[in-house]
Amino acid sequence: MPENTTHERTMQVLQQINEGQRQLEQYVTEQNMQLVEHIYNQVWGTRIISEIKLVPAEIRGIEIEEASDRLQAYISDIPDAEDIEFKSTLNVQEPKIGFVMRSANTESLRAALNDLKTHLAKYQGVNLIRDSMDKGSTELVFNLKPGADTLGVNLREVSKQVKQAYFGQEVQRIAKPGGDVRVKVRYSKQERESIDTLARLNIRTKDGREIPLMSIVDIEERPGVQRIYRRDGAKIASLHAEYAGDDQYSLMQEIHHEFIPQWKKRHPEVQFGRGDRGSDEESFIATVLRLEGLALLVSYMLMAIAFRSYMQPFLILSAIPFAFLGAVTGHLLHGATFTMFSMLGILAAAGVVINDNLVLVDAINRLREKGLSAFEAVIAAGKLRFRTIVLTSLTTLIGLLPMLWAQSIQAKFLVPMVVSLAYGVLFATIITLLFVPCLYLASFDVKKLWQRFYLSEYYPLRNHQ
Template sequence: MPVCLTSPTPFVKGKQELKISITAEAELLGLTLSDLGKQVRQAFFGEEAQRIQRGRDEIKVMVRYPSQERRLLHNLEIKRIRLHDGIEIPFSVAADVLYDRGYSFIERTDRQRTVDITAEIDEAKANANEIISDMTLNVLPRLLEAYPEVSYALEGEQRDQQEALGSLKQGYVLALLMIYALLAIPFRSYVQPLIVMAAIPFGVVGAIWGHVIMGLDLTLLSLFELVALAGVVVNDSLVMVDFINRARAQGVHLFAAIREAGLARFRPIILTSLTTFAGLAPLLFERSPQARFLIPMAVSLAFGVLFATFITLVLVPVCYMILEDIRQVFSKDGE
């Protein structure tokens, strides 16, 4: 995988320690791991017996093994563990001891132990989204299968990206609803706004193909520009539908009105799209590092408008004719 992983700091080995676990025999006798750990702590760390006030100072009185005995592991091995009924058993019967090194420190989030794994991406070979996708599909499922108690979460840039995409979806739906409402009011129709908005998906297709042609990856800024693109690509459709409605209001036949709209609005629509693309061309071919993050936005807008324009010149007349045919069918059924 073309990434350079950094070593997760929680796995840096710390000092040597004794890891104590309770035996099955001790559990049968009613001893718990908490009781075992508490008695070992009382013997070596101590238990507070009382506090004595001496002037301004407060002195804790701790009961524990003498200093010399606390330094020898042998005293732990010969220690007696007391059960709930007062019977004492040898420490070797109550516990298993493992000599190992602990962690230098442990990080926790919401009471769960966490390990942060970070990586620097070699953008010449892959991007972060491709690597994350490969890990979630191939690597992490095998890890979770081998260790069911482990869970994972994407943080950092990936978390910010997911939150941004979530808000972007809501904003995109809201923008489409506002566009529909603004078109439905002047048209006084619930269907004609859909004809105008039919160019929006083709604008998205054009934006995607623009990234393919330019050899760029879709970025978050590219997706944000798709929301703005939805309000731009409807302009050509709006002009054509409005021209057809005005011609029909003057008594022109439907087919003639559509033909006149194509002839009268062809040049303005083409020039509008071409000038938009030409205005964005300097940014599209800019190679300076300062403008690199803006290029995906320009690609989405330029290629989206250009592709949707040619589709609009065919799609809008066809959809308008289909709409009128459907109206005639329903009007005949009503009669």
């Protein structure tokens, strides 16, 4: 709460928080679930801290994020609060809705923020709307009146003398053992605490005349900014909010496609960007995809050199999309949320898939070198490497089962990665044993057709057994 908040108002806010906690406990009780072990409230001046200790996750019956969303909705908004923060994890948690704006003009930033805040407040479920420009105190802006410069004063000199009157001007420094004593002249404490003192303040010109301040300047009162953030030389401001609804994706799509284009037309000086949890995940996924693409390219080049073929590396890499399909299916079956850890699980599954396909294709090539036909080599390699491929996948899957079924809170955040890895390996193993051999035979037939119809005069067709 602001520093000048009365004790009565602080206690009213605490009662509002307690009422929200009571409604949350009532909801949990009606659903025959357990959630709260005890509640601890603390007030330090104008700062309110409320901690809720939850029962163990194994008997909780409600996800901690859902409980946090409901608590935010029950408490509702606290309009005069400087900052409100809900933490449902020990990690740094970005708000569900976040936007970042940048401009060289502070007033343009403030107008753009207020426009967006007004629009967000219309959506049901959006609460705790706050921005980085909310916390400044009121400031006074001096503007010279027309003709004031003919008196030999400028805005810089006026500001300097006003500062001297309120903060003091050093007139003497007395040397003493242990340090100098600085003597400053300024208004008394009572005069410094009153804005009315400005009406009696005189400004001294260069020729020694004294002119009343109010006769040469216009004073404008406007909301100030406590802290100005900059990035690449431009001022930036952020707007954050929480959302307690069920379909945040549709909400963000509506904001971006219906409101933001019109908002940009009204505020052409302001650049727009995202600053919520979704933007961090999208940035992470984009980075992972770029690095994975580079890794696949390097893998393809190495396998092309090893197998002396441009086609066979594609056969080996062909099962990776099915690993992704398996990961998505696993998330649907377990009701898990697709997160950044899910992407890491897919990458790990891709490594297992490539290893299985390498073993199979290498066995086919070795049998082909011994004189077997393509069809015979595929059948023989499948029998020869079946046990190796299946055991590799089964041991990986069995090793992941304890974590897949774990209910402890420490293992919850790893479940999406485990689901991706387990189901990705399971699906890709089936593809390796059935789909890759078929692709090998198909590629062999394509090669024969190529030789027969296009390269026969340069490369006579060989008899293949």
